[in-house]
Amino acid sequence: MSTQEITPNNDPVFERVALVGAGLIGSSLAWVSRKKGLARHVAVTSRSDATRKRVAELGFADSLHAEAKDAVTDADLVIVCTPVGACGAAAEAIAPYLKPGAIVSDVGSVKMAVVRDMGPHIPEGVHFVPGHPIAGTEHSGPDAGFAELFEGRWCILTPLPGGDPAATAKLRLFWERAGSMIEEMDAEHHDKVLAITSHLPHLIAYTIVSTAVDLEESTKNEVIKFSASGFRDFTRIAASDPVMWRDIFLNNREAVLEMLQRFSEDLSYLQRAIRWGEGDKLQELFTRTRTIRRGIIEAKQA
Amino acid sequence: MSTQEITPNNDPVFERVALVGAGLIGSSLAWVSRKKGLARHVAVTSRSDATRKRVAELGFADSLHAEAKDAVTDADLVIVCTPVGACGAAAEAIAPYLKPGAIVSDVGSVKMAVVRDMGPHIPEGVHFVPGHPIAGTEHSGPDAGFAELFEGRWCILTPLPGGDPAATAKLRLFWERAGSMIEEMDAEHHDKVLAITSHLPHLIAYTIVSTAVDLEESTKNEVIKFSASGFRDFTRIAASDPVMWRDIFLNNREAVLEMLQRFSEDLSYLQRAIRWGEGDKLQELFTRTRTIRRGIIEAKQA
Structure with missing residues (x-):
């Protein structure tokens, strides 16, 4: 599916995207964001010195941060790309620094627990739209990422009841331009x-x-x-x-x-x-x- | 592995090979026998009218027989390519027509039961060397066969204690020239x-x-x-x-x-x-x- 079919132009979907975690999914999101121009700036954060060093060598981040708060400040879209068990702590850590109107999402393979763990930390005025790209390989870490990972694969979004449809629509557009097919359903x-x-x-x-x-x-x-x-x-x-x-x-x-x-x-x-x-x-x-x-x-x- | 590495020339390994059954394995054996010249004559037998009709259309048999006995008469190698449960009955049906010195084998995924069911029917002077090519697809029937199925794949032979090493060696050569790597072990x-x-x-x-x-x-x-x-x-x-x-x-x-x-x-x-x-x-x-x-x-x- 070419991006031309989805949007009238190839403008970035977001100004600044912050990716919390640089494993297979985080690094693939960074690569595709750059390749398809989905964001003007891709900020990547990892708490691991070794991972940040490797991300710098691979060169897929516009900025690289040890502290998630520095990555998410001013971000229009924040995607938490950690294992599911770390999503709650990640949400708590970034919550005070989120810009009003920002969209927060994740890529976890379970959704009820993510809603339970991240949901309470998301501030008023920030849009929380959980997501799950059904894409992966058996490899992990920043070296495993590649821009084509999401091409032709499903991405399931599980918007919360009463959430902002415009935020969901914008996140859909981001994933569609990353190559995904989108389905919406409830988390359960x-x-x-x-x-x-x-x-x-x-x-x-x-x-x-x-x-x-x-x-x-x-x-x-x-x-x-x-x-x-x-x-x-x-x-x-x-x-x-x-x-x-x-x-x-x-x-x-x-x-x-x-x-x-x-x-x-x-x-x-x-x-x-x-x-x-x-x-x-x-x-x-x-x-x-x-x-x-x-x-x-x-x-x-x- | 080229055939030149295995044999000094490309002469047929057997004069006449009889394949009892024309499913995925039987038809692939026929194709590879013809493609690589492993036999001067490939006789194929199937009890099913529909299968014989289809084999004739596909054209991978030099002769086609409704009765297994007509295929195995004068054959130097007989390979029973039926489901394991039909091996015993097939051996019983062909036994009286086997040529002295012929080699009888099979392609079953279990070997103890094949030895138990086929063994007693094999006449004195005929060499029984059970075999199992570890190759397959999820497709079945004569249309599923192709000459490259065994290329680079293991074929396990389980010669019986006291069997003729020369017969095993000749069957090894046949499978090697079909593209397989060979391993010998006991049936259990x-x-x-x-x-x-x-x-x-x-x-x-x-x-x-x-x-x-x-x-x-x-x-x-x-x-x-x-x-x-x-x-x-x-x-x-x-x-x-x-x-x-x-x-x-x-x-x-x-x-x-x-x-x-x-x-x-x-x-x-x-x-x-x-x-x-x-x-x-x-x-x-x-x-x-x-x-x-x-x-x-x-x-x-x-």
């Missing part, structure tokens, strides 16, 4: 959908790779050697950032446990069918799962 | 390794996609829409051939149930950590799984 629904499409798959991938790690050494080497037979896809998922995923599970507990319970029941059903040699049950279940794949191919998400 | 060990690298991942993928199929309709549509967040990889795996996979689970029951038990215990551990908010346990486990991914990248299987 988001967390339920992501529990099955993302959180449970990651939990299962981490589990099976962990099971393999515990095998005797000789078998483990062969698991690596013959990983192409299915296991490999799981290892890629299970190489994702540990702190980010710890925070996701801790902060979407109810929905994940609910989906996990359903999954475990379904797995027990298959386990029992294998134990008792019930081939008809296996075949029937393996056949019905194909319909979902067809749906994905038709939706061009494959 | 194969089944254990594949249980964790292939069978359990497929079982889990089928399960989670099945869990999603049972969600309410509105959520299911969003699962498809946002599948790129992790779920999509599982749907690809879970689109594999239902009959083939039914037979794998029924025929590698002990090893799959053993790995499934370990997996379930590990999943319960994570489930409990989520429920009780034990972030340190989650992070520690998510960190140690990264080592396996590194091993796979170093082994160039990624």
